[in-house]
Amino acid sequence: MFLISLFLSTLFLAYSNGANDNFKGVATLFGSRTTSYQTAILWATFTTFAGGLAATFFASTLVRNLSGQGILPDAIANAPEFHVAVAIASGLMVLVAALTGFPISTTHSLTGALFGAGLVAIGLKVNFVALGSLFILPLFLSPIIAISLTATIYSLLKYSNYQWNLEANQKAIDACHFISAGIISFARGLNNTPKIVSLIVIIEYFSIQGGMITVAMAMALGGLLNSQQIAATMSEKITAMNQIQGLSVNIVTGLLVIAATQFGLPVSTTQVSVSSIFGVGLIERKTNVSVFYKLLISWVLTLPTAAIISGITYRLLQG
Template identity: 75%
Template sequence: MLLISLFIATLFLAYSNGANDNFKGVATLFGSRTSSYQTAILWATFTTLGGAATATFLASTLIKNFSGKGLVPDAIANLPEFHLAVAIATGLTVLIATLMGFPISTTHSLIGALVGAGLVAIGLKVNFAVLGTSFVLPLFLSPIVAIPFGAAIYSLSGYINSKWHLPVNQKMIDTCHFLSAGVVSFARGLNDTPKISSLILVIEYFSVQGGMITIAIAMALGGLLNSQKVAVTMSEKITSLNPPQGLSANIVTGILVIAASLFGLPVSTTHVSVGSIFGVGLTGKKANMGVFYQILLSWILTLPTAAIISGIIYRLLQG
């Protein structure tokens, strides 16, 4: 019964993740009116599934990182109760943010949930050194890198165009924009699927490949059915976008997230994507600082919220 509950809770987490995250890769397509909402989310779903499939071969490091091993003793990390508390707490945290329209990090939520359950299980014996080097540092650095990188790429493209007066073919820009959005969504599937899959691999029935495929399907459904509020925030509220700005933001996000996946660094696609979009918005002085600060606050609250929920659930499961 406990393993069935873990399976259902992990699917719930994957659904919540898809609802909050799937549209982020294609937000610039919709925001710049390069495509309709329906076309954008279908493209995101297809390319995210492609990334998830590829993750079964390339992302074993992330599976190990998010199993809890190294953060807490293996005896705790292998308990279904531990994984169940983490899955429920992460899913609830992400779903609440989704319903409020805030694009938060599932990665950040997972880390908070792992820490919360770990603190209840073993107190201050949680390996905070591993937490800092393997999790927190990459998460905080990713938006710091993405904002200036996004601004620089867009400014550079504008400079090159003005310097050499290159003819701009709108159809070519739109094609590149679609491809870049696909790359971002692919990268998100590559980076997020193994993190969630790690929670159900204590169920012996699942192989790594089987777990990831199951998670990918649930993520796709979440994105198709519940992306609207986060879509509006990402596409319209952070900044107004034109196609070249959207293309620049997507190039930055794709490069950073794919590089992180290959090196096993658990960066947040959310942090990178929001940072890139905000960065290009700054160059045109159209970035909405108020909305950006609200998103930052939601990021700050993500980890403690997930930790508190996870700690409470793990204590309840202990009976």
């Protein structure tokens, strides 16, 4: 019974992840009116799903057991009810955020859910030091790095536009913008699919490859059906943007995602993409600061809220 519940709750998390995350890679396409919302979400769906499918070829190295991550002993985290609590709590947190237009980090939601269930399972024996690399550092570093780097990249592209009239070659700029959005979405699917699949690896009758494909499908569906509010926040509410600004955001997001993967930098893809959009608006003094502050608060509250939901869920499942 718990194994069936685990499978369904993991699909719920994958769907929620897609709803909150899939549009982030293409937000600048819609925000700069390079494409329509429909074209942007279809491109995000296709490239995210492609990234999820590509993960099947790297399953042996990419699937990570998120139930550990140095937070608590693996033996404690192997119980199906623990995984169910983590999947339900993080999935609910991410989906509610998506439906209300708050782009939050799925990884931070998972981290919070792990801590919440862990506190109920073993009390204060959970590794609080792990919070530094998993939550606190990304929360502080991601916005600072992204805003600074985006402001620099955009300033350079803006200067280049004045010098060489880049807009005269608008088709090339749009093509680069479109490709960069696809690369970001592909990378996100490649990275997030194994994280979610790691929750169901304890189901011995379920292959990792089958899990990858199923999770990728659920992620794609979630983004296709429930991305509207995230799109409104990221594409319109933070700042108005043009094609050069949108391309600048995608360059920075892509660079930081690749660098984080390569060098183990503690940054959040969600916070990088949102902060990059804020950064280009800051240069033009067109940012909606109140919206960005609300997003910052939601990022701070992600972990404790997910922890509370997970702890309660785990206790109920134990009963």
